Amino acid sequence: LTRPRLVARTLWGLGRIGIGSDDAVAIISHAAQAVPLFLDKFSPQELTNALWGLARLGTTPGCRTWAEQLALRILGRHIQRLPMLTAQCLANSLWAVAKLGLRGKDVEDFAEGCLEEMCKEGRLKDFSTQGLANSLWAVARMQLKSEAIFSFCVAVARETVPERLSSFLPQELSMVSWAVARIASRGTRRSPGQTKGRTRMPPAASAEGEALVLAVTKEASARLGEFGPQGLSSIAWALATLALQKRQEAHDFLLAAALRAAPLLKRFPSQAIVNLSWAIGRMEGADFVVTAFLSSAAAQASSRMDEFEWQDLSSLARSLLHHADSWKSPEVRSFVSMLEDCGMARQAMMGDFACPYVWDG
Secondary structure, three states, rough: OOHHHHHHHHEEEEEEOOOOOOHHHHHHHHHHHHHHHHOOOOOOOOHHHHHHHHHHHHHOOOOOHHHHHHHHHHHHHHHHHHHEEEHHHHHHHHHHHHHHOOOHHHHHHHHHHHHHHHHHOOOOHHHHHHHHHHHHHHHOOOOOOOOHHHHHHHHHHHHHHHHHHHHHHHHHHHHHHHHHHHHHHHHHOOOOOOOOEEEEOHHHHHHHHHHHHOOOOHHHHHHHOOOOOOHHHHHHHHHHHHHOOHHHHHHHHHHHHHHHHHHHHHHHOHHHHHHHHHHHHHOOOOHHHHHHHHHHHHHHHHHHHOOOOOOOOHHHHHHHHHHHHHHHHHHHHHHHHHHHHHHOOOOOOOOOOOOOOOOOO
């Protein structure tokens, strides 16, 4: 591996097919030691392809340390060429950094540089729907101090007009809603020396973000049959996190999602059941539909309790307790009784609760 094009294609190919054998570890470890010697000969596209492949391989046992080491060296070269990166290169590079979970000042400088480049006038028009969704997902995953993330959210919100949202895939729509809600609810880490806590999203940016999530929700409602468990629960989680349940678009989506999901919950993973219950349980009105859904959720949790983490069971119990009419359901009473037998019910009723949700992507 002494030629940039060969290195980039090899790492990209290994990442594409997900090979995690001893041979793959040997190739990556060799590349991590050899590539820095001729990194300046890589084109921006070759750097991006190599970085993308490393991100895909980073979770493979034995590969992570070498992948992170080489990725950091690539970023050091990449940051010097940000204006030369295509829209796809910017999106893929930012996604790769988030996927690898890289940390440090150099990483933050690179991510901020990417966001600033993306926010330049007219830049986002060149991004594919996948590129926009992946970039938002990456920003939501990274714990950046820069408030450039807020500017980026606003820029994406203004770019993704309803006409363009119709071309988004269901997974991309749910990624967008999840990412915006996570960014808005979490904010940014403060710089050293500042008051403890986080910088919240400014009101104007928050309004733009909420408008985008509602637009996504309206589009999702029109295509509800295309969404799987994660997609439905991600959008529902975003609406509840942003406290948008009273908005008509949100109410219509949650009502339709409850009706669609209730008879299918046995196919839903535990996290999706918990997230949907948290959002649907906070709806106002439609008590019959909400109670029917929560009853179904309680029945699934009771029969599949070994699939739920303790935190998930506690979260579900709080969602059930939040909706008074759910207590009329024998399934709900049976579920709570099971928790009492395990000593969980009392803890589940203590304090306020905000449902956490991390999309691994």
